[in-house]
Amino acid sequence: xxxxxxxxxxxxxxxxxxxMLRRTSVRLADSIESLEIHPIAGxxxxxxxxxxxxxxxxxxxxxMGSSLGNMSEEKRRELLGDIRSAGRRGDLMAIGVDFDKSxxxxxxxxxxxxxxxxxxxxxxxxxxxxNRTFDGNFDPSAFDSRLTYNTDAxxxxxxxxxxxDVEFRLDGLDLQGVIKANERVxxxxxxxxxxxxxxxxxxxxxxxxxxxxxxSAVKYSLLLLEMM
Numbered sequence: 001x002x003x004x005x006x007x008x009x010x011x012x013x014x015x016x017x018x019x020m021l022r023r024t025s026v027r028l029a030d031s032i033e034s035l036e037i038h039p040i041a042g043x044x045x046x047x048x049x050x051x052x053x054x055x056x057x058x059x060x061x062x063x064m065g066s067s068l069g070n071m072s073e074e075k076r077r078e079l080l081g082d083i084r085s086a087g088r089r090g091d092l093m094a095i096g097v098d099f100d101k102s103x104x105x106x107x108x109x110x111x112x113x114x115x116x117x118x119x120x121x122x123x124x125x126x127x128x129x130x131n132r133t134f135d136g137n138f139d140p141s142a143f144d145s146r147l148t149y150n151t152d153a154x155x156x157x158x159x160x161x162x163x164x165d166v167e168f169r170l171d172g173l174d175l176q177g178v179i180k181a182n183e184r185v186x187x188x189x190x191x192x193x194x195x196x197x198x199x200x201x202x203x204x205x206x207x208x209x210x211x212x213x214x215x216s217a218v219k220y221s222l223l224l225l226e227m228m
Contacts, residue, residue, distance in 0.1 A: 010036040010057070014047030044079055048086040059091040066098040066220070069191040080205035084227055091227045093207065099219040100192040103149040110147040110156055120145045123158050126187050134172035142166060158188035
């Protein structure tokens with residue numbers, strides 16, 4: 001990909017939080033001289049449609065962390081297809097990917113050690129959000145949680161469950177019901193890729209691996225992709 005050193009450097013962050021975009025864009029502009037920032041408040045798909053309409057320029061798309069694994073297979077293909085459509089042949093993309101590994105390694109990494117509850121609070125915060133959004137009555141303190149690795153599906157599955165029967169209501173949805181004691185509810189998943197599976201996904205969406213920056217000990221990679 002040819003880079004025009006005279007062209008302005010533009011950063012186009014996409015996020016659903018307009019306030020966060022505004023604050024971080026100001027801080028970034030103050031830190032990096034001559035950087036043009038064009039924040040887009042919206043989801044990935046609507047934001048990428050705007051990026052695709054920008055004047056022609058060499059593009060580097062960034063999708064950091066391992067968020068690709070939090071999507072269903074259909075949504076992964078849809079997102080990568082939208083990114084490819086917003087770019088051109090020769091454009092680049094940097095993406096983080098977490099790979100399949102032993103069940104014990106993943107469960108030890110995801111679950112809280114004794115006396116800590118960071119992951120637990122993160123998972124049960126879904127109930128707090130439901131209460132706030134839909135005028136509900138869930139008590140997050142009544143729930144336990146655990147993340148387990150489904151080796152057949154190659155995904156972490158985050159589940160919460162009440163210690164006793166819980167009668168709940170969501171007035172904003174005119175909904176009420178009962179969750180039985182120890183009835184597990186899956187609130188999040190995180191897919192871990194196999195190399196052949198990842199190569200097929202990228203090839204089917206018009207991309208190839210150009211370079212890989214690996215953390216071999218934990219089977220995690222930052223990949224630099226080229227659009228074909």
